[in-house]
Amino acid sequence: MRADQGIQSGGAIHWLLQRVTGICLVVLIAVHTLIAHYTVPQGGLSYEWVASRMAYPLWKLFYLFFLLLCIYHGLNGIWMIAQDYVHRGGWRVAILGALLMLGLLMGSLGGLTIIPFGTKA
Amino acid sequence: MRYRWDLGFVAWLLMRISGVLIVVFLLMHLFVLSHLGLGKEAFEGFLFVRLADQPLNKLLELGLIGCLLFHGLNGIRICLVDFAGGVFVQKKLFWAAVGIGAAIFVAAAIPVLSHL
Numbered sequence: 001m002r003a004d005q006g007i008q009s010g011g012a013i014h015w016l017l018q019r020v021t022g023i024c025l026v027v028l029i030a031v032h033t034l035i036a037h038y039t040v041p042q043g044g045l046s047y048e049w050v051a052s053r054m055a056y057p058l059w060k061l062f063y064l065f066f067l068l069l070c071i072y073h074g075l076n077g078i079w080m081i082a083q084d085y086v087h088r089g090g091w092r093v094a095i096l097g098a099l100l101m102l103g104l105l106m107g108s109l110g111g112l113t114i115i116p117f118g119t120k121a
Numbered sequence: 122m123r124y125r126w127d128l129g130f131v132a133w134l135l136m137r138i139s140g141v142l143i144v145v146f147l148l149m150h151l152f153v154l155s156h157l158g159l160g161k162e163a164f165e166g167f168l169f170v171r172l173a174d175q176p177l178n179k180l181l182e183l184g185l186i187g188c189l190l191f192h193g194l195n196g197i198r199i200c201l202v203d204f205a206g207g208v209f210v211q212k213k214l215f216w217a218a219v220g221i222g223a224a225i226f227v228a229a230a231i232p233v234l235s236h237l
Contacts, residue, residue, distance in 0.1 A: 019203065022196045029189060038232060047161040074144040081137055106151055113155045 014076055021073040028066045054117045067110040075099045128212055136195055139188040146185055179233055186229050187222075194218035 035053070053059045082095045124130060149169075156167045164170060172178055198214040201207035207214055 019196075019200050022193075023200060026193045026197065029193065033189075038229075047157070047164050050157060051161075070147055074140070074147055077137075077140045078144060081141070106148070109151050109155045113151075113158050117157065 014080075018073060018076055018080070021069045021076075025066075025069055025073055028062075028069065031062075032066060051118060054114070060114050060117070063114050064111065067107065067114070071103050071106050071110075075103050128215055132195055132198075132215055135191060136199075139192040142188050143185075143192060146188075182233050183230055186233070187226060190222040190225055190229075191218075194222045 036050075054063075079096065079099055082099075083092070086092055086095060153167070153169045156164050156170070159167075195215070195218050198207065198211070198218045201214055202211050
């Protein structure tokens with residue numbers, strides 16, 4: 001086994017999922033961008049405009065799903081790039097660990113903004 | 122090893138560059154929007170929210186739109202090549218992606234710049 005084959009988390013399934021999540025993200029980003037930035041009422045982007053959507057649980061669900069796909073697709077992409085240039089097992093473990101931590105951080109940051117939004121006085 | 126600067130390589134390279142830039146944007150986007158949880162005053166008073174209307178940020182927004190359009194449309198091209206026999210027309214598909222992207226970019230840029 002070559003050194004650069006030491007750590008690969010599954011390979012093919014992530015290759016496929018990168019495409020599946022990518023196609024989903026094309027649709028999700030189109031919806032998000034058109035709603036959040038191109039149908040903004042007079043006066044531009046505001047707290048109220050975001051709050052009016054986040055009052056609906058379905059929009060919260062939409063954004064949680066969107067967030068999850070963004071994190072997976074984005075960090076999996078970085079991981080794919082890293083695997084092309086980093087061949088030492090130790091460095092790969094370090095990078096994968098850092099990406100997992102980053103994903104957790106992004107998920108927490110986004111989730112803790114989306115889920116409790118509007119429930120506090 | 123030497124890189125051959127043909128169309129496929131350029132598309133592959135731009136895919137990586139735009140992807141990394143979008144991840145950087147996503148990190149900033151999540152950081153800024155996490156201030157929504159602090160309430161209206163805190164959010165709208167936050168430095169980076171106030172910077173959103175600056176002309177320089179409009180330029181960055183155009184860059185973001187360009188990256189998203191290229192990454193998304195070229196991503197569709199990759200799926201067509203991988204799953205739908207598009208391998209025989211992959212160069213045509215590349216130019217189709219660029220053409221469609223350019224048209225959407227112009228349509229998307231007009232409202233961004235008119236907010237200046």
